[in-house]
Amino acid sequence: MIFDPTLITERLGDISNGLLVTLETWFAGVAMGAAIGLLIAVLQVFGGAWLRALLRLYIELIRATPFLVQLFLLYYGGPSFGLELEATTAGILGLGIYGSVYFAEIFRTGFESIPKGQLEAADCLGITRLQCIWRIQLPQMLVLILPALVNLVTILCKETAVLSIITIPELTMVMTGIGSETFAFVETLLVLCVAYLVLIELSSRLGLFLERRVGRFLQRQST
Amino acid sequence: MFDWPTLVESLPLLAKSLLVTLESSLAGLGIGFVIGVLVCSLRLSLHPLWRRLGGAYIFVFRGIPLLVQLLFIYYFLPRIGLPNVSPLAAAITGLSLAAGAYIAEILRGGFLAIPEGQLEAAHMLGLSPLDVLVRIQVPQAVRLTLPALINEMILLIKASSLISVVGLAELTRTAQNIAASNYLFLQTYLVLALFYCLINIPLACAGGLLERRLKRRLA
Numbered sequence: 235m236i237f238d239p240t241l242i243t244e245r246l247g248d249i250s251n252g253l254l255v256t257l258e259t260w261f262a263g264v265a266m267g268a269a270i271g272l273l274i275a276v277l278q279v280f281g282g283a284w285l286r287a288l289l290r291l292y293i294e295l296i297r298a299t300p301f302l303v304q305l306f307l308l309y310y311g312g313p314s315f316g317l318e319l320e321a322t323t324a325g326i327l328g329l330g331i332y333g334s335v336y337f338a339e340i341f342r343t344g345f346e347s348i349p350k351g352q353l354e355a356a357d358c359l360g361i362t363r364l365q366c367i368w369r370i371q372l373p374q375m376l377v378l379i380l381p382a383l384v385n386l387v388t389i390l391c392k393e394t395a396v397l398s399i400i401t402i403p404e405l406t407m408v409m410t411g412i413g414s415e416t417f418a419f420v421e422t423l424l425v426l427c428v429a430y431l432v433l434i435e436l437s438s439r440l441g442l443f444l445e446r447r448v449g450r451f452l453q454r455q456s457t
Numbered sequence: 458m459f460d461w462p463t464l465v466e467s468l469p470l471l472a473k474s475l476l477v478t479l480e481s482s483l484a485g486l487g488i489g490f491v492i493g494v495l496v497c498s499l500r501l502s503l504h505p506l507w508r509r510l511g512g513a514y515i516f517v518f519r520g521i522p523l524l525v526q527l528l529f530i531y532y533f534l535p536r537i538g539l540p541n542v543s544p545l546a547a548a549i550t551g552l553s554l555a556a557g558a559y560i561a562e563i564l565r566g567g568f569l570a571i572p573e574g575q576l577e578a579a580h581m582l583g584l585s586p587l588d589v590l591v592r593i594q595v596p597q598a599v600r601l602t603l604p605a606l607i608n609e610m611i612l613l614i615k616a617s618s619l620i621s622v623v624g625l626a627e628l629t630r631t632a633q634n635i636a637a638s639n640y641l642f643l644q645t646y647l648v649l650a651l652f653y654c655l656i657n658i659p660l661a662c663a664g665g666l667l668e669r670r671l672k673r674r675l676a
Contacts, residue, residue, distance in 0.1 A: 311643035
């Protein structure tokens with residue numbers, strides 16, 4: 235196995251494009267998943283019994299099926315009910331839906347970790363529910379759930395590789411494409427592995443930094 | 458919306474390929490468990506070099522997307538002189554290597570929960586380190602982490618859908634083939650999703666039940 239670096243350097247343009255698509259779908263998917271997830275968690279905590287049961291069903295169904303199957307349903311099955319999406323849009327939507335249930339579970343445990351007394355006090359002071367969520371519950375719980383959030387974000391980064399199967403030109407698709415043109419599969423895949431490891435390491439380092447940054451007040455309290 | 462005759466016709470094929478899915482994910486869980494025990498004991502060993510090695514294994518196999526790992530193994534095995542590896546063997550290798558990293562992390566919590574005194578006592582009684590691992594540490598760690606291990610099984614069943622890219626006719630690949638021949642994409646993939654639900658939702662319920670029981674016993 236002799237590694238020829240020109241394989242990579244010659245196609246640096248394509249590769250950086252692929253990396254951009256990976257980052258784009260990842261960020262967009264995370265943003266969407268977090269938004270839907272937060273909405274689900276809020277509705278689960280404050281909604282009625284029927285709504286809660288419905289959301290529970292959504293969460294269980296999404297959690298029980300593979301991400302790839304969800305993508306197939308959305309991208310290939312979508313046209314059957316009039317949903318014709320471009321591959322990248324379908325990918326982002328799919329990643330958002332897939333991520334949303336895990337975000338929802340994290341947010342829900344966050345909401346549950348805030349003592350009830352605070353909510354009663356807020357209610358007594360005439361603070362509206364929405365204000366209560368936004369000003370009292372979210373700021374406190376974000377600190378607690380940050381490690382879980384960072385973990386989920388790195389998982390979603392890895393899931394973007396699956397998007398290559400529905401022909402989204404992200405990093406995995408670009409690198410396997412180069413591999414099948416040059417037959418240097420092992421070399422290109424090796425570079426791909428390193429690229430993902432760097433991405434994952436960078437994001438978990440950033441997560442650790444954030445955890446320390448937002449957790450400063452906890453340390454101050456304890457000393 | 459549904460074309461019932463073709464749907465019913467596709468069921469036996471899907472049911473048969475479900476066995477391949479279950480087979481490869483069970484094999485992945487079993488072999489992954491052995492790897493997980495080894496990597497976990499590396500991580501908890503006293504020698505820093507072993508600890509580093511265990512940490513590196515987990516970093517690599519948890520950091521790289523499973524799809525990329527599968528592709529790598531599929532193309533890498535022929536390079537090192539194993540040209541006739543079947544897709545099933547490549548798939549199981551990939552699943553087990555990745556599962557090993559996750560299971561090692563799961564078991565770590567279980568291993569650390571075992572009181573130090575038990576290990577000292579076992580050492581005093583002259584049990585070999587292997588005996589201590591197999592007879593004292595692993596059974597207790599498994600009991601403590603059983604809900605998480607069931608969850609890992611669900612993850613593996615879902616992850617096994619990625620095996621379809623190395624050409625193994627498991628559940629997802631079979632559904633793809635069926636959809637490609639009858640053009641009923643939505644219907645076929647809905648049935649596919651249903652198959653995964655039928656396996657995973659009962660498993661998730663069992664996991665939840667065990668977790669609540671474990672909590673009550675520990676409380």
